[in-house]
Amino acid sequence: MKLHCEVEVVSRHLPALGLKGRGKGTRAVLTLCPPLHRSPPLSRVGAERGDPHSAYLCVATLKDKRGTRYKLKENIEQFFTKFVDEGKATVRLQEPSVDICLSKANSSSLKGFLSALRLAHKGCAVDALLSTQTSVKTSEFEKFKTKMVITSKKDYPLGKNFPYTLEHLQASYCGLVQFDTRILYLKNLRKLDLSHNHIKKLPDRIGDLIYLQELNLSDNHLDSFSVALCESTLRKSLKSLDLSKNKIKALPLQFCQLRELTDLKLDDNKLIRLPFKIGQLKNLRFLSAARNNLPFLPSEFKNLSLDYLDLFGNTFEHPDVLPVIKLQVPLTLLESSARTMLSNRIPYDPHVIPFHLCHDLDAAKTCDCGRLCLNSFIQGITTMNLHSIAHTVVLLDNVDGTQAPVSSYFCSLTCYVNSSDMLK
Incomplete structure (x- = not known):
């Protein structure tokens, strides 16, 4: 049984010494393995001669493919699984006094692996789950792909899933007519670029991508941006949004709940108005809404503080109209x-x-x-x-x-x- 994830092994003695861990995980492959039948090297912390039917946890990295072994039988003090659905968990061992912090794991695989650890801790027979490999192959670490760029329809994967470790996915010029729901399982995704396709609608479940910071949907066939997306976890994560070259006429009132936005591109749509609470986007620094049908700006627009603003090519009304x-x-x-x-x-x-x-x-x-x-x-x-x-304003073309x-x-x-x- 294997688990691919990032691991940080933190000694609980560090705080007493006035030290702390790095706070950053290392790519690793975790396996359940049998005990060594000979005296282990001193560097194999936690490994020892013992019950031949007991299981050990082996943490192997690219620098140490043989891995470090930790005894499991009656040796797990506590499991921390509050964020297991996000691919995170911590296993606290009694001896040695360390916390094995796991992150960026496939949530279903992580749950299964933790269940196996519980069985091993209780001394149950887990022989069928044990790995007989003495070291992890280099090819195992090549599965930790964090970036994938696809720029043609022929290269788009249809017969296999995306690597769940992806943090950056670009699928442009692929002729997509609908959002690929397999993307929703990429829980570590930070940047998603689906520009230059034919997507007409977005699923509300995009909000399940809790780490998503950049979303590029330019040059598609979108005609709306749903309220559900505005009220999802994107409120806390999304910093850059590109909706240019679509068919959007208006954004919902709830759009201004995306308070973390710093960059917003709305060029070449059919916008007849901007969200009138747009002044609530206090972090917004870049706004481009050129070549739309805006007759005027909302009153709270004056509350923005921008570095760059482009409203070129809108059909602004003359101010001399009756109230x-x-x-x-x-x-x-x-x-x-x-x-x-x-x-x-x-x-x-x-x-x-x-x-x-x-x-x-x-x-x-x-x-x-x-x-x-x-x-x-x-x-x-x-x-x-x-x-x-x-600070920087692109001149308007039909007003002074x-x-x-x-x-x-x-x-x-x-x-x-x-x-x-x-x-x-």
Whole structure:
């Protein structure tokens, strides 16, 4: 029985000596093996002459293919398996006093291997699982492939799975018409590039790729980016997203939950609006949404702080348009209650108030004075200099210089009149 993963062996004596481990694993092959029938070398820590039917854990690396052996029978102090579904676990031994930290393992293989270790610890017969090899072959370590680049349809693997150890996968110009669900099992994936294909829809389970930092879906046939993806674990991991050259008309309100985004490319789509809470993307530094159908920018766009901004080729409206007045005097009970909840940051969820009210509160408009409003407001088009939020700005083609129209909201007539950007 074998397990391919990364291993770090940490001595529990290190903290007492004021030291700590490297914190980085080494590619290794773990096997269950029988005890040595002769006195082992001193370098084989934990190996000793013993019960011929007992099993030992052998940790072999590329530098030490014969491996280090550890006794298992009545020698495992504890298993740490909280993150076993992520391919991580730790086996704590009594003698020697070490923690064997496993990571980047196939989760199903890891669970099976841990079950075998438990049996060996209890002294159960595991002869059928023992490996008779005295050393691990170099070819075993070649299975630890972390990067795969495919740039033609003929090279795309159909008859075999992707190596589960992949951290970077590029499959471009492969003619894919749908997302390959085998990719969802690559739990260590950091970078995924499926550009220049014909993919029309993304599965919600992409959020299962908990380490995914870069996602390139440019030049496909996507017409949406689902709410489920915005609410998945991508919120904590995704830093770079390329959706350029697709057919997307709008991004959902929940898109702004992807708070770790630093780079966002939306060029050459059919966007008629940007998420109006886009100002919540505090980490965003690169934004490109050229050649779309944006008539104006959302009011919270002014809250961004960018290094680079490109909005070239959009159909921006002229700011001299009449405002939309939806003021309610006096305020309705719903409006007054909503403003109170939002201004006092009172938490809410569908278990407390109806779902549709949660959605309305999530979509509340921000007045230039900072207050929030629900259905009572004045909406108009103001202008802003894009250099006020971005260091480098690509000039707009159909408005003057770097001045862009912004859809602004005012919670009252007083705010509308007193606004420094008062409408003409």
